[in-house]
Amino acid sequence: MxxxxxxxxxxxxxxxxxxxGQLHEVAWTETLNRFAIPIDRPLMRSLAGVPTKQTIAMLIERFDCKVDSPLEEMNHFKEQVVRDNIHKYxxxxxxxxxxxxxxxxxxxxxxxxxxxxxxxxxxxxxxxxxxxxxxxxxxxxxxxxxxxxxxxxxxxxxxxxxxxxxxxxxxxxxxxxxxxxxxxxxxxxxxxxxxxxxxx
Missing domain, CATH: 3.40.50.1000 (HAD superfamily/HAD-like)
Structure with a gap:
C-alpha cells in the first residue's frame, strides 16, 4: 500500500x-463477572475502542445494574487483569x-x-x-x-x-x-x- x-x-x-482481542475479552469477562454485570457479546463488540470507564457506565445503565463499587475500582480491576495477562496474548x-x-x-x-x-x-x-x-x-x-x-x-x-x-x-x-x-x-x-x- x-x-x-x-x-x-x-x-x-x-x-x-x-x-x-483475546486479551481484552478475557479481561472484560473477568471484570463483568466479578461485578455481576451481564455480558452481551454483540454489544461488547460494538463498543470496541470505547474507554473502560465509559463502557462500564454504559453497561450499568443499559442493564440497570445495581453496583456497589465505584467506576474507578472496576476500571482498576480490569487494568490489573490486562497487566497480568498481556504477555500471554x-x-x-x-x-x-x-x-x-x-x-x-x-x-x-x-x-x-x-x-x-x-x-x-x-x-x-x-x-x-x-x-x-x-x-x-x-x-x-x-x-x-x-x-x-x-x-x-x-x-x-x-x-x-x-x-x-x-x-x-x-x-x-x-x-x-x-x-x-x-x-x-x-x-x-x-x-x-x-x-x-x-x-x-
Whole structure:
C-alpha cells in the first residue's frame, strides 16, 4: 500500500496495529463477572475502542445494574487483569510491516481508546514503540472516540494538518472518529483482512 499522498499516519492500536482481542475479552469477562454485570457479546463488540470507564457506565445503565463499587475500582480491576495477562496474548498484526516501511519516512502515531500507560506497555512488548513518534490514549483527551479529539491530538503532536493524515482502524466508532476529524480512514478488515478476535 502506497501512502505518498499523506503527510502522516495514525494507527488505532487494539485490533489494528496489535492483535489483542483475546486479551481484552478475557479481561472484560473477568471484570463483568466479578461485578455481576451481564455480558452481551454483540454489544461488547460494538463498543470496541470505547474507554473502560465509559463502557462500564454504559453497561450499568443499559442493564440497570445495581453496583456497589465505584467506576474507578472496576476500571482498576480490569487494568490489573490486562497487566497480568498481556504477555500471554498480544502480538503485532501485519500492519507492523507497514509501520516499519514508513518509519523515518512519515511521522506516525497511535490514537487509542486504551489508556496511555497500558498502550505504552503493549506497544513495547510487541516491539512497535520505537517505530512511533507519539501515543495518544483516552486519558489525554476530554472526549475519546467516537469523538475526533484523539486523532486531532495525534495530528497536532505530529505538526500535520488533519486532512493530510490517514487513519488505520478496525472499529466502526474509530472510523467514525477519523471521518469526524476530517481524515481518510482505512478499514483494516476490508483492506488487510485483519479481524479483531474480540467477542465474536
Amino acid at each position: 502506497v501512502l505518498d499522498q499523506y503527510s502522516a499516519i495514525i494507527f488505532d492500536m487494539d485490533g489494528t496495529l496489535v492483535d489483542s 498480544v502480538k503485532p498484526t501485519q500492519l507492523a510491516e507497514l509501520a516499519k516501511r514508513y518509519h523515518g519516512v512519515l511521522p506516525m502515531s497511535v490514537g487509542t481508546g486504551a489508556y496511555t500507560d497500558e498502550a505504552e506497555v503493549i506497544l513495547e512488548l510487541c516491539g512497535l514503540r520505537k517505530l512511533l513518534d507519539y501515543i495518544v490514549g483516552a486519558d489525554q483527551v476530554t472526549k475519546p472516540k467516537p469523538a475526533p479529539d484523539t486523532f486531532l491530538r495525534c495530528a497536532q503532536l505530529m505538526g500535520q494538518p488533519a486532512q493530510q493524515c490517514v487513519v488505520f482502524e478496525d472499529a466502526k466508532l474509530g472510523i467514525q472518529a477519523a471521518i469526524a476529524a476530517g481524515m481518510d480512514a482505512i478499514d483494516v478488515l476490508t483492506a488487510f483482512q485483519i479481524e479483531n478476535e474480540y467477542f465474536l
